[in-house]
Amino acid sequence: MTAVFRAARLLAVLLVVTFLSYALLSLLPGDPVGQILGGAATPEAHERLRRELGLDDPLLVRYGSWLGGLLTGDFGTSYITGVPVLESLANRLPVTLELLAAAQLVALGVAVPTAVAAARRPGGPLDHALTAICFGLLSTPVFVLGVLLILVFAIKLKLLPATGWTPISLDLGWNLTSVLLPAVTIALPETAVYSRLLRTDLIATLQEDHITLARARGLSPRRILWRHALRPSAVSLVTAVGLNLGAMIGGAVIVETLFGLPGVGRFVVDSIFARDYLAVQGGVVLISVGYVLVNFAVDLAYAAVDPRIRRA
Structure with missing residues (x-):
């Protein structure tokens, strides 16, 4: 029972930490779209890319989608480099x-x-x-x-x-x-x-x-x-x-x-x-x-x- 309790506590801590970090990042000014397109892109191009990347979805929707991928071992792909995040971390x-x-x-x-x-x-x-x-x-x-x-x-x-x-x-x-x-x-x-x-x-x-x-x-x-x-x-x-x-x-x-x-x-x-x-x-x-x-x-x-x- 102690091992089960510790495992449950571990999962709860990880869930809280990941959600808080995700929420804090969403509060930062700017987004990856500006880094990808640069300053010369039109507002329409910014909005189009935001929709393609799912950045215009509500916070809980984006977090749930990321968490679902994480449970299958998919850390996602970097917006900037296009390299899988898990590969970058492993290196x-x-x-x-x-x-x-x-x-x-x-x-x-x-x-x-x-x-x-x-x-x-x-x-x-x-x-x-x-x-x-x-x-x-x-x-x-x-x-x-x-x-x-x-x-x-x-x-x-x-x-x-x-x-x-x-x-x-x-x-x-x-x-x-x-x-x-x-x-x-x-x-x-x-x-x-x-x-x-x-x-x-x-x-x-x-x-x-x-x-x-x-x-x-x-x-x-x-x-x-x-x-x-x-x-x-x-x-x-x-x-x-x-x-x-x-x-x-x-x-x-x-x-x-x-x-x-x-x-x-x-x-x-x-x-x-x-x-x-x-x-x-x-x-x-x-x-x-x-x-x-x-x-x-x-x-x-x-x-x-x-x-x-x-x-x-």
């Missing part, structure tokens, strides 16, 4: 997935060791320094971090490219080089969130009875931190990783545009400017499904992280 999805995966790896790879180091001596010099750095990262917008990283590593030091993308199938080395700066740009604010959250939970866990027992058995502080305290303290971290995926997707939209990456985020931005409604809707559906499924996977991961939840 761009690997870029966004690699970017998000690299950003999560960077964020967790930095956050976990720094949180453990800060929790060993809370209130110490290292803890205060890491706290100041985290607050600085949290208060800096993603696009500012991206510009600063481009200025330092691409322009000044000339170590990494400022824009462009090399597929992993062509060259692994150049692929990692092109994804590094964008991934770090997205990862830095998330690193601060993960580090402070895990540090707080670790400090609380280190006060529990089973940690006192481990100390009484003569286990080293390093073993206690990494083997006995880290795992039960990671429940909140797992939650944050799932919830922050939405923030990472939002950051990917900005970062892909800033670094010139051909991902889903940039595809959605370009489609918005072109008033390509069907393309935008396809991107919204893909992002929404990914976000909800990741949070569903986080629920399942709780039991693997904390045995107490599995026994309950």
Whole structure:
């Protein structure tokens, strides 16, 4: 019953998100007809093309027609390029997935060791320094971090490219080089969130009875931190990783545009400017499904992280 309820909730969320995005797009000034015909076309030509594309139908009629096609796997065809939206998304999805995966790896790879180091001596010099750095990262917008990283590593030091993308199938080395700066740009604010959250939970866990027992058995502080305290303290971290995926997707939209990456985020931005409604809707559906499924996977991961939840 729980699985059925979750599936129903998933469908309800997707339905609401797609309808709201469709309604908001309809409120934007202009439409794809202006992009297709240009400014020299007559009003009669505009009206004729609007009827052919079904853009003069009521909002609910257009949404229902799009939703019916979606249920059969048809995301529609771009008004501007004439390419099926699903094909465009499939070509761009690997870029966004690699970017998000690299950003999560960077964020967790930095956050976990720094949180453990800060929790060993809370209130110490290292803890205060890491706290100041985290607050600085949290208060800096993603696009500012991206510009600063481009200025330092691409322009000044000339170590990494400022824009462009090399597929992993062509060259692994150049692929990692092109994804590094964008991934770090997205990862830095998330690193601060993960580090402070895990540090707080670790400090609380280190006060529990089973940690006192481990100390009484003569286990080293390093073993206690990494083997006995880290795992039960990671429940909140797992939650944050799932919830922050939405923030990472939002950051990917900005970062892909800033670094010139051909991902889903940039595809959605370009489609918005072109008033390509069907393309935008396809991107919204893909992002929404990914976000909800990741949070569903986080629920399942709780039991693997904390045995107490599995026994309950």
